Amino acid sequence: MRQIAFFEHESESGSLIPSWIVLDRIRLDWSNTLYINLHTPFELLTLESFDVDISSISIPDFAYVRNPYEPASFGIHMPTLANFIESQTYANPNDLEIERLVMRISDIEDCLQYTIQNYLEWNN
Numbered sequence: 001m002r003q004i005a006f007f008e009h010e011s012e013s014g015s016l017i018p019s020w021i022v023l024d025r026i027r028l029d030w031s032n033t034l035y036i037n038l039h040t041p042f043e044l045l046t047l048e049s050f051d052v053d054i055s056s057i058s059i060p061d062f063a064y065v066r067n068p069y070e071p072a073s074f075g076i077h078m079p080t081l082a083n084f085i086e087s088q089t090y091a092n093p094n095d096l097e098i099e100r101l102v103m104r105i106s107d108i109e110d111c112l113q114y115t116i117q118n119y120l121e122w123n124n
Helices: 078-089 105-112
Strands: 002-009 016-024 033-037 042-045 056-058 064-066 073-077 100-104
Touching: 016 105, 064 105, 073 078, 100 105
Parallel strands: 002 042, 056 100
Antiparallel strands: 002 016, 016 100, 033 073, 064 073
16 A cells, blocks of 8 residues: 655745645455554655546545544544445445545544644655
């Protein structure tokens, strides 16, 4: 599994700020919560280098959960995500071969009510 962070230039300062987290080449277990550790180094990518041919899903805000034991991580409740996929596609998530999860950092922060940008580390 690759953990990728996409960064955008902030309009006022021009500094790079993280805007998206992507889990790439992932095998999904739809019966458990998937936790993402923010202390793990993230690969830094730009949209131009992003492979758009991989089956992906954007995580809805109601699928995020806090990790009560580790403040530098958050979770995606996979049964909730599976139900969402089934309601939108009328397909079993196991049949879709999803290999990438796409998460907007602002959605995660709004839902969980804490800032995760400060936790992110990346490798160029």
